[in-house]
Amino acid sequence: MSETKNITVHLKVWRQKRNEKKGRFESYTVKDVSTDSSFLEMLDLLNEDLTKSGKEPLEFDSDCREGICGTCGLVINGVAHGPQQAIATCQLHMRKFKDGETLTIEPFRAKPFTPIKDLIVDRSAFDRIISKGGYVSTNAGSPQDANAILIPKKNSDLAMDAASCIGCGACVAACPNASASLFTSAKISQYALLPQGQPEATRRASQMVDQMDLEGFGNCSNHGECEAVCPKQITIANIARMRREFFKAALRS
Amino acid sequence: MKLDAKIPGGQLETKWSSYKSQLKLVNPANKRKHELIVVGTGLAGGAAAASLGELGYKVKNFCIQDSPRRAHSIAAQGGINASKNYQNDGDSIWRLFYDTIKGGDFRGREANTYRLAELSANIIDQCVAQGVPFAREYGGLLANRSFGGAQVSRTFYARGQTGQQLLLGAYGSLMRQVDAGNVEMYPRREMLDVVLIDGKARGIICRNLITGELERYVGDAVILCTGGYSPVYYLSTNAVNSNVTAAWRCHKKGAVMANPCYTQIHPTCIPQEGDHQSKLTLMSESLRNDGRVWVPKKENDSRKASGIPENERDYFLERKYPSFGNLVPRDIASRNAKEVCDENKGVGSTRRAVFLDFEEAIGRLGENVIAERYGNLFDMYQNLTGENPYKTPMMIYPAPHYTMGGLWVDYNLQSTIPGLHVLGEANFSDHGANRLGASALMQGLADGYFVIPYTIGSFLASTELPKVDTSHDAFNESENDIKQTVNKLLSIKGGKTVRELHRELGYLMLDKVGMARDKEGLEETIEKIPKIREEFWNNINVPGSSDDLNKSLEMAGRLADFLELGELMARDALNREESCGGHFRTEYMTEEGEALRNDKDFTHVSAWEYQGEGKPHVLHKEELEFDRVTPSQRSYK
Numbered sequence: 001m002s003e004t005k006n007i008t009v010h011l012k013v014w015r016q017k018r019n020e021k022k023g024r025f026e027s028y029t030v031k032d033v034s035t036d037s038s039f040l041e042m043l044d045l046l047n048e049d050l051t052k053s054g055k056e057p058l059e060f061d062s063d064c065r066e067g068i069c070g071t072c073g074l075v076i077n078g079v080a081h082g083p084q085q086a087i088a089t090c091q092l093h094m095r096k097f098k099d100g101e102t103l104t105i106e107p108f109r110a111k112p113f114t115p116i117k118d119l120i121v122d123r124s125a126f127d128r129i130i131s132k133g134g135y136v137s138t139n140a141g142s143p144q145d146a147n148a149i150l151i152p153k154k155n156s157d158l159a160m161d162a163a164s165c166i167g168c169g170a171c172v173a174a175c176p177n178a179s180a181s182l183f184t185s186a187k188i189s190q191y192a193l194l195p196q197g198q199p200e201a202t203r204r205a206s207q208m209v210d211q212m213d214l215e216g217f218g219n220c221s222n223h224g225e226c227e228a229v230c231p232k233q234i235t236i237a238n239i240a241r242m243r244r245e246f247f248k249a250a251l252r253s
Numbered sequence: 254m255k256l257d258a259k260i261p262g263g264q265l266e267t268k269w270s271s272y273k274s275q276l277k278l279v280n281p282a283n284k285r286k287h288e289l290i291v292v293g294t295g296l297a298g299g300a301a302a303a304s305l306g307e308l309g310y311k312v313k314n315f316c317i318q319d320s321p322r323r324a325h326s327i328a329a330q331g332g333i334n335a336s337k338n339y340q341n342d343g344d345s346i347w348r349l350f351y352d353t354i355k356g357g358d359f360r361g362r363e364a365n366t367y368r369l370a371e372l373s374a375n376i377i378d379q380c381v382a383q384g385v386p387f388a389r390e391y392g393g394l395l396a397n398r399s400f401g402g403a404q405v406s407r408t409f410y411a412r413g414q415t416g417q418q419l420l421l422g423a424y425g426s427l428m429r430q431v432d433a434g435n436v437e438m439y440p441r442r443e444m445l446d447v448v449l450i451d452g453k454a455r456g457i458i459c460r461n462l463i464t465g466e467l468e469r470y471v472g473d474a475v476i477l478c479t480g481g482y483s484p485v486y487y488l489s490t491n492a493v494n495s496n497v498t499a500a501w502r503c504h505k506k507g508a509v510m511a512n513p514c515y516t517q518i519h520p521t522c523i524p525q526e527g528d529h530q531s532k533l534t535l536m537s538e539s540l541r542n543d544g545r546v547w548v549p550k551k552e553n554d555s556r557k558a559s560g561i562p563e564n565e566r567d568y569f570l571e572r573k574y575p576s577f578g579n580l581v582p583r584d585i586a587s588r589n590a591k592e593v594c595d596e597n598k599g600v601g602s603t604r605r606a607v608f609l610d611f612e613e614a615i616g617r618l619g620e621n622v623i624a625e626r627y628g629n630l631f632d633m634y635q636n637l638t639g640e641n642p643y644k645t646p647m648m649i650y651p652a653p654h655y656t657m658g659g660l661w662v663d664y665n666l667q668s669t670i671p672g673l674h675v676l677g678e679a680n681f682s683d684h685g686a687n688r689l690g691a692s693a694l695m696q697g698l699a700d701g702y703f704v705i706p707y708t709i710g711s712f713l714a715s716t717e718l719p720k721v722d723t724s725h726d727a728f729n730e731s732e733n734d735i736k737q738t739v740n741k742l743l744s745i746k747g748g749k750t751v752r753e754l755h756r757e758l759g760y761l762m763l764d765k766v767g768m769a770r771d772k773e774g775l776e777e778t779i780e781k782i783p784k785i786r787e788e789f790w791n792n793i794n795v796p797g798s799s800d801d802l803n804k805s806l807e808m809a810g811r812l813a814d815f816l817e818l819g820e821l822m823a824r825d826a827l828n829r830e831e832s833c834g835g836h837f838r839t840e841y842m843t844e845e846g847e848a849l850r851n852d853k854d855f856t857h858v859s860a861w862e863y864q865g866e867g868k869p870h871v872l873h874k875e876e877l878e879f880d881r882v883t884p885s886q887r888s889y890k
Contacts (some may be wrong), residue, residue: 003828004526004602017513018463018464018801018802019748034526034527034529036526036527037526037530038530039486039528041529041530044529044752045529047805048529048750048752049543050796050797051740051794051805052750052751054795054796055796056797057796057797057804057805058795059802059803059804061319062493063318063323063325063492063493063494064327064328064492064493064494064532064534065493065534066328066532066534066535068327068328068414068416068417069323069325069327069328070320070322070323071318071319071323084636086632087636091633091636091637093636093637093639095639102632107346116463116802117463117801117802120802122319123319123320124319124320124440126320127320127321127322127428127431127438127440128324130424130425130428131428131429131431131432132432133372134425134428135383135384135422135425135426135428135429136382136383136384136425137429138377138379138382138383139304139307139426140300140303140307140426140702140703140706141379142378143373143378143379143382144378144382145378146337146378146380146381146395147337147339147379147394147395148389149381150392150393150394151393152389153389153390153391153393156386156387156388156389156393157386157389159384159386160386160388160411160412160418163386163411163418163421164412164417165416166417167320167322167323190384190386191384194384194386194647196381196382196383196384197384218362244601248797
């Protein structure tokens with residue numbers, strides 16, 4: 001492993017009780033943090049300290065801790081998933097920070113992401129958007145042989161780029177309009193690029209976009225903040241593709 | 254209790270197809286009258302809930318995550334096996350079956366494993382139809398790669414994110430059924446008990462992880478798809494919330510637990526960097542396609558990799574297993590890594606690591622090709638360790654990853670509790686004593702898409718299921734028990750945190766019930782765990798309250814169950830006086846140091862029945878019959 005040392009960090013953390021209308025920042029200091037440890041392991045250390053001193057630990061979501069499940073998501077020093085690009089919060093390591101540095105930690109804020117507790121928010125709006133067309137309508141059964149349809153590698157690779165979205169919500173948190181366009185467009189793009197997605201293309205684009213609006217997400221006005229924080233580097237080219245699909249749908253209906 | 258695996262008669266090759274055509278059916282109009290409970294939304298649970306919804310059943314689907322898309326199947330990297338023989342390299346259902354049963358060291362069930370191999374091709378067709386973006390060749394055909402334990406290329410993949418793509422395919426199908434009103438989704442719910450009425454599984458009790466409320470749900474069957482139990486080791490590649498609780502509570506209600514000592518320690522993980530770290534990151538086994546594993550020949554050699562000349566390197570897997578080389582099965586790769594480290598040849602600051610070196614492959618194929626194949630894994634490694642694997646070899650060490658043991662099920666995937674079905678990693682049935690790479694995804698999806706939709710119909714059509722509701726006494730009793738436990742956990746307010754005691758249990762398990770086991774160490778573990786358990790129930794500190802989102806309370810409940818499971822694992826390992834697959838008893842090995850099975854005395858499944866608190870489990874044996882294959886000394890030389 002690379003050069004390891006122990007550092008101290010000061011934290012300003014958003015705390016909010018369940019059902020509490022408004023939260024507040026509280027300050028903590030965590031000592032003896034190995035620079036090899038991850039950011040969330042540093043918060044685990046804080047929670048050990050809080051538990052031992054009879055205080056209530058800080059609640060935050062995390063699960064796989066390898067950047068693929070999309071459960072974690074914190075705004076660190078004003079940036080969703082923190083200062084390093086192309087990673088989720090759980091992949092951020094303490095070697096990125098200096099000894100004695102003060103870090104501000106907040107939840108992903110957006111109107112459709114209602115606060116639950118401390119740094120945990122409700123992202124179920126994403127599930128409802130997917131339920132309106134983020135799939136190919138095929139029942140489990142006996143489809144044709146997998147190699148019966150040839151797909152150009154380029155299209156397949158682009159579809160995979162879009163499909164790699166982990167649904168974390170950083171794009172929404174970073175957007176000044178709290179738009180879910182990057183998230184929604186990634187799924188629409190995946191299927192727009194594949195032959196299996198064609199029969200339902202029209203319905204998919206219009207229904208998913210409608211649901212996105214219904215949930216209260218804002219419109220996209222091309223700031224590009226979403227792309228900058230996306231842990232999977234999903235590009236806003238997908239939003240352009242979503243618009244094309246949406247207009248095609250509007251013209252056909 | 255007599256264990257009846259209900260394996261249908263007839264030829265191995267036609268068992269499933271002829272059995273399927275004889276299974277009873279539920280007519281479409283009646284399907285919607287049946288409510289089914291599916292717990293878990295990974296590949297097994299997500300696929301099952303979606304498929305059952307498609308058939309028209311009323312499904313309630315539960316998960317501990319905030320969204321079904323986040324189940325831990327999502328983290329599977331390397332791929333999924335299917336006997337498509339697209340590469341024209343001689344693959345067949347038979348070969349996939351044989352590799353799997355041999356890979357499991359002849360401790361799996363022939364009929365289940367054959368069915369798995371048979372369904373594998375169908376799974377790929379299904380996933381492609383769903384729009385899963387598998388890797389493709391320039392001509393537009395699907396690409397394949399090789400995995401451990403096989404001499405053919407049969408692994409389909411989506412970069413290093415195969416689990417994610419397969420899961421999102423299942424999740425899409427699931428959300429389609431949610432939208433159609435056939436599936437009701439209950440996220441952030443933790444199943445804390447199965448409710449038995451007239452001896453059948455008729456409901457569950459969940460804790461709402463946001464409000465803390467205990468909720469009751471009733472159904473005609475319960476389908477448990479809650480994954481494995483490797484976080485019992487504290488160190489694990491599993492997600493931090495992965496746990497055994499749902500399965501263990503079923504076990505305590507009468508579902509017997511099979512082969513709990515069969516655990517898989519995955520060879521290619523990034524070594525631990527400190528005690529506070531419990532989650533270890535796995536690097537896909539696919540890396541062993543092009544990476545060469547080695548250590549210095551000299552003991553305690555602290556030179557950098559680049560400073561060690563070729564003739565002073567020991568490529569120990571290539572040396573010992575020339576025909577499979579770096580692609581030996583996981584158990585063998587892990588054990589060999591441990592052995593060289595035990596011989597003081599380990600590398601890195603902790604000396605518990607071996608090199609995984611891509612220099613030769615980069616020279617042969619160029620950095621671009623390697624980046625194309627493994628780019629995201631290399632990035633992940635660099636991000637975690639701060640080192641560039643294109644320039645210096647990776648350092649890897651084995652970590653607990655997968656558990657082959659689990660709740661016992663028959664051929665229909667039904668446990669010893671009528672109505673309780675168990676799918677995916679949570680059951681024990683398909684991988685014997687060691688699972689080959691790229692087979693977990695295959696099993697989860699086979700169980701969910703193509704087995705349970707048939708066998709559940711037969712269960713429902715042939716079982717009397719009088720109407721019951723959640724006011725039944727069994728629900729009251731169960732809920733009271735849970736409340737008492739929760740209140741007790743919160744009232745102890747002792748001096749140890751959940752993490753501290755979990756670590757204590759885990760290190761003990763890893764040391765004594767890990768890659769190598771012996772009688773003395775196992776007996777010591779059986780003596781020590783009750784002491785940790787006692788400390789837990791007298792000195793644990795669980796902050797917060799029960800009527801709130803309280804992750805410390807969740808983790809405490811899970812640790813309480815791991816503390817019981819760990820002891821049973823040690824007992825099972827002690828009882829099995831042989832070495833097989835992931836279960837390696839140092840007393841039982843060949844002269845060359847390989848696992849030495851004892852087929853005469855141990856060609857059986859060890860299934861343990863719970864007897865109540867403080868009472869020893871009772872062992873039941875299901876003899877394994879091999880009609881078509883002859884168990885042989887597994888050789889990868």
